[in-house]
Amino acid sequence: MKRHVVGRYRGFVIEAHMEPRTARLSDGIALTYRVTWSLRRRTRKQHVTGDFADPVTYESESVALTCIDREARALIDAMLANRA
Numbered sequence: 238m239k240r241h242v243v244g245r246y247r248g249f250v251i252e253a254h255m256e257p258r259t260a261r262l263s264d265g266i267a268l269t270y271r272v273t274w275s276l277r278r279r280t281r282k283q284h285v286t287g288d289f290a291d292p293v294t295y296e297s298e299s300v301a302l303t304c305i306d307r308e309a310r311a312l313i314d315a316m317l318a319n320r321a
Contacts, residue, residue: 243306247317249276249286251309253302258294269294274305276313
C-alpha cells in the first residue's frame with residue numbers, strides 16, 4: 238500500500254493510502270486504486286483527526302489524489318465552520 242501526503246490545508250495534513258487492485262472488464266483487465274485517507278493536525282504528528290474509507294475505486298493515482306484532496310478540503314471547511 239502506498240502512502241501519499243496529498244496536501245496541507247488550514248492546519249491539517251491530508252494523507253492518502255492507496256491499494257492497487259485489478260478489475261476485470263469486458264475488454265480485459267485494468268488496474269484500479271482503492272483509497273483510504275486520514276486527516277491529522279500539523280502540530281500533532283501522531284494524532285489522527287479522522288480516518289476515512291472512500292467507496293469509489295479510481296482508475297489512476299492522480300485522479301484519486303485530486304478527488305481525495307477535494308473531499309478532505311470540503312470536510313475541513315465544514316468542521317471549521319461548525320466551530321465558529
